[in-house]
Amino acid sequence: MMSRIAKLRERMVQKDLPAFLVSSSSNRRYLSGFTGTAGSLLISLEKAFLLTDFRYVEQARAQCPGWEIVRVDKDFYESLATILGDYQIDKLGFEVDYITFHQYQQMREAFKGVSLEPLKGLVEELRVVKDEEEIAAIARAVRLIDKTFEYVMNHIRPGRIEREVVLELEFFARRAGATGMSFETILASGERAALPHGVASGKVINKGDLVVLDCGAVLDGYCSDFTRSLVAGAAPAPWQQEIYNIVLEAQEIGLETLRAGVKGSEVDSAVRNYIAKYGYEEYFGHSTGHGLGIDVHEEPRLSAVSDRVLEEGMVVTVEPGIYLPGKGGVRIEDVAVVRKNGCEILTKSPKKELITLY
Ligand SMILES: [Mn+2]
Structure with a gap:
């Protein structure tokens, strides 16, 4: 799993992207091994966070060694905004195919001073060739x-x-x-x-x-x-x-x-x-x-x-x-x-x- 993250980070560096938000459930599973049905990944060049709710926290801890598990209690985008602030991330890539227009509006609202980079197929490209x-x-x-x-x-x-x-x-x-x-x-x-x-x-x-x-x-x-x-x-x-x-x-x-x-x-x-x-x-x-x-x-x-x-x-x-x-x-x-x-x-x-x- 960690070599998959390393490959993703190489592509993030090429795109001058300090952090990437993974919303697709298939991409989430591919990168983290997490099999729960709710959660998002935030991957920076140094850290890997899995944000999920109360129902899945224990499962995520067991399935995803090396990941920082963040329990989201109220607003998902506010939790994300806190992490982005803590790590001074000012640019975030997201998956255009898996974010609704409403979710995009919520991100625009919640992330002050963060530029949002729409991306397509970043993780899917890694998945094309199977190991x-x-x-x-x-x-x-x-x-x-x-x-x-x-x-x-x-x-x-x-x-x-x-x-x-x-x-x-x-x-x-x-x-x-x-x-x-x-x-x-x-x-x-x-x-x-x-x-x-x-x-x-x-x-x-x-x-x-x-x-x-x-x-x-x-x-x-x-x-x-x-x-x-x-x-x-x-x-x-x-x-x-x-x-x-x-x-x-x-x-x-x-x-x-x-x-x-x-x-x-x-x-x-x-x-x-x-x-x-x-x-x-x-x-x-x-x-x-x-x-x-x-x-x-x-x-x-x-x-x-x-x-x-x-x-x-x-x-x-x-x-x-x-x-x-x-x-x-x-x-x-x-x-x-x-x-x-x-x-x-x-x-x-x-x-x-x-x-x-x-
Ligand atoms: Mn067929």
């Missing part, structure tokens, strides 16, 4: 979702209601150790499978439906993200098999393209060009993938506009899809670690065949 400990945590979250998928396959069949299947899935995942789901589970069958983000509904799964299942589990603070597409109760129709084969091949091309030194946009175009060869480009309207870690959507993006050069230790999803309105859709998603000469695919669930579940 091996983080990669191991993501791999555990991926393994958990692989096991969950193996289990829930027994529940996806004609006659079951989408939401009930998701209940079984989440019950299993939680019992296996997940502290939560990465996002609201998507289970979309039949025509609904053409909705790229069709969260589970009250619809009954019918014989012959394509079923898209997209879910992720949070474990030790890190997310997994996973998608498989299946057919319920009948052998695949030719159109279903056709789009499945194209998406699978496109996804494998994406994974083959993924390596350090390649731009995010190059992975996206390799996948998109393959789908376009078969005339389905207008049915693949989202980007190819995204980074994941403490948040389920992080940098780097694998999209047409992503100029970022991929580096070893970045962790991304590769998840092309084809969605045919009124008919159904297919998406296949794995999580992979960018390595020097390729990638390491963490997801182990089968995908080679379009599986029918009876």
